[in-house]
Amino acid sequence: MKWLSWVKESLTLKGKIIIAVLLLVIIIGGGVVAFKFYDFTQNNPKFCISCHLMKPAYDAWKKSEHTGINCHECHHLTIPEQNRLLITFVLRRPKSVPPRHGKVIVPWKYCIECHWEKDKKYPDAKKINDSRMHAKHYFMEKIECSKCHGYEVHKFTPEERFCLRCHQGKEVHGVGMEGLACLNCHTDRTVDLRPGRKKCLFCHGTEAVRKELIADDTIDVQFFQPDKAMIKKAVKINVPKDAPMQFFCYKCHKPHAKIMPIYGTCLNCHPRILNVGRHKMHIQTMGLECKTCHLPHSWRVTKEQAKTTCTQCHEYRDLLTFIGPQG
Known part of the structure; x- marks a missing residue:
């Protein structure tokens, strides 16, 4: 190559060194620039907003987790x-980000x-x-x-009612529950994700129950706690530890279907109760509701309660006469 021969013959040693140094500087400088450019395009989110379409996405990212x-x-x-x-x-030159399709x-x-x-x-x-x-x-x-x-x-973080996009028809109908997020009730604690009894007691129970649930640090309490006004408004209940029928609240309460349990709800589990003792007379003849005698969440009719409830219609009688032989 002529230019290479010219360099060898015409340039002094000093000139050759200068050219070699310049070439080395160009190579190193080019490498540094190339690395910085690669690093900027691959590791710096600001590169993304060099495209005008990405500005809203970048702003949302800056505010996100x-x-x-x-x-x-x-x-x-x-x-x-x-x-x-x-x-x-x-x-x-699109003006907006294309849909995902x-x-x-x-x-x-x-x-x-x-x-x-x-x-x-x-x-x-x-x-x-x-x-x-x-x-x-x-x-x-x-x-x-x-x-x-x-x-x-x-x-x-999904919005409060996002689940309804897939679970259509699952709006909440319970009085006072209309504004709840899905995960205010549904929980990460149960296999089927339905509310466990303690999850209902987050609003309907005591502060001690709430602290216990929060300490578990599951997803539903990390991100979806009902506000204090909702908790204060909720009816507080007491479930005695020795009460019969220790089952989940949703067995009776159907917030996606109806507001409160009715007589027919009890018959789902007690279909033959009308044949037991004087239940038929009290329910069908007198028109009493189950909860008139069986107070919700404690259920068992005690002697003290009977002396108050039963005597509104007749004199007090031993509870065993209610379920015993009919005379």
């Missing part, structure tokens, strides 16, 4: 996908990297490896994380 997490830790694009986005942006933007496998076992980089990330709610919705129902978390750009 994921602020401080690099975009590419969640959004993984192949080289063809990156080039396709670039070409689309340059040639078509069912595409999962962030697959669950990336979410699980931080939200499963303890993650060294993000130790405060919420763990779901012992969450029944996530076990049912993802592992059993195969619902992607972004179906509930991220249905709006960078909004990760």
Whole structure:
């Protein structure tokens, strides 16, 4: 090559050294610039807002729980996908982010990297490896994380009634419960996610019960606690530890269907009760409701109660005569 021969013959040693140093500086400088450019495009969320479409998403990210997490830790694009986005942006100049058309933007496998076992980089990330709610919705129902978390750009905590998008017809009809979030009642403590008795007592019980539930730190109490006004308004109940029928509240109360239990509700579990003692006379003939004698949540008719309740209609009689032989 002529220019190489010219360098060897015409330049002094000093000139050759200067050229070598300049070339070395250019190579090193170019490498540094290339690395910084790569680092900026791959690890700096501000690169994303170089596209005008991403400004709303960037602002939402800044306010979200994921602020401080690099975009590419969640959004993984192949080289063809990156080039396709670039070409689309340059040639078509879209004015808004195109719809997903069912595409999962962030697959669950990336979410699980931080939200499963303890993650060294993000130790405060919420763990779901012992969450029944996530076990049912993802592992059993195969619902992607972004179906509930991220249905709006960078909004990760579902809104209060978001569940109704899939569970249609499950609006709450209970008086005073209309404004509750789904997870104010449904809990991560039970296998079927229905409210356990203590979850109902979060509003309808004592402060001691609330403290006990909060100490469990399950997802439903971490993010969806009823406000103080709702708790104060709720009717407080007492369930004696020795009361019969220690079952879940929803066996009688159906907040998605009707407001209060009725006579027919009792017959679901006690279909033959009318044939026992004087129940038929009291219920069908006199028109009394079950709860007139069987006080809700304690259920057992005591001698002290009978002396007050029964004597409103007749003189006091031994309780055994109610269920004994009819004379």
